[in-house]
Amino acid sequence: QVQLVQSGSELKKPGASVKVSCKASGYTFTxxxxxxxxxxxxxxxxxxxxxxVNTGNPTYVKGFTGRFVFSxxxxxxxxxxxxxSLKAEDTAVYYCWTHDxxxxxxxxxxxxxxxxxxx
Amino acid sequence: EIVLTQSxxxxxxxxxxxxxxxxxxxxxxxxxxxxxxxxKPGQAPRLLxxxxxxxxxxxxxxxxxxxxxxxxxxxxxxxxxxxxxxxYCQQYGSSLLTFGGGTKVEIK
Numbered sequence: 001q002v003q004l005v006q007s008g009s010e011l012k013k014p015g016a017s018v019k020v021s022c023k024a025s026g027y028t029f030t031x032x033x034x035x036x037x038x039x040x041x042x043x044x045x046x047x048x049x050x051x052x053v054n055t056g057n058p059t060y061v062k063g064f065t066g067r068f069v070f071s072x073x074x075x076x077x078x079x080x081x082x083x084x085s086l087k088a089e090d091t092a093v094y095y096c097w098t099h100d101x102x103x104x105x106x107x108x109x110x111x112x113x114x115x116x117x118x119x
Numbered sequence: 120e121i122v123l124t125q126s127x128x129x130x131x132x133x134x135x136x137x138x139x140x141x142x143x144x145x146x147x148x149x150x151x152x153x154x155x156x157x158x159k160p161g162q163a164p165r166l167l168x169x170x171x172x173x174x175x176x177x178x179x180x181x182x183x184x185x186x187x188x189x190x191x192x193x194x195x196x197x198x199x200x201x202x203x204x205x206x207y208c209q210q211y212g213s214s215l216l217t218f219g220g221g222t223k224v225e226i227k
Contacts, residue, residue: 045164102170105176
């Protein structure tokens with residue numbers, strides 16, 4: 001079936017880096033761009049930006065520039081989110097999400113990856 | 120940036136009651152590109168409505184969306200036990216996609 005499967009929870013110390021993976025299956029990976037969404041504990045959803053799955057060109061929303069990097073490995077239908085110089089405020093669930101907007105009917109989310117930053 | 124304001128923050132209702140959730144945009148949403156999501160604890164968001172009023176695949180008809188421009192509404196006609204959750208609106212009419220802050224529907 002169509003799904004996005006993300007890597008497991010991570011516990012990191014401040015200043016470290018983390019790389020979250022998101023593997024797509026059940027559809028043609030290069031048909032739909034990949035987005036990333038953050039949800040801090042008890043908070044709402046924040047769109048971080050997206051990556052063009054054909055060109056690899058990323059677009060970052062303000063507030064997610066510099067330490068955040070979106071990347072791809074199309075040979076294994078996988079998208080990645082890397083966060084460097086981790087801070088306590090990066091503690092959150094990170095979701096990968098793909099869709100066919102504006103058509104709208106295709107809308108697939110990963111199960112989420114909890115990243116905890118604590119000393 | 121289009122700011123989406125959802126109200127109320129929390130809605131306390133009983134099974135079988137009607138729920139009306141509001142999403143107001145700071146400026147007009149192009150082509151009424153407004154979606155609604157449901158999120159339960161520990162789960163990813165689930166698309167309910169797109170294009171302001173089109174139900175996503177497999178969504179029961181007790182969920183309906185309406186509105187245009189800056190004012191949008193999600194209506195749950197008769198609350199079922201599985202409907203108690205947090206609901207988010209999202210606009211995708213601009214290049215900067217944004218979410219509302221959410222409305223929690225809880226059991227009274």
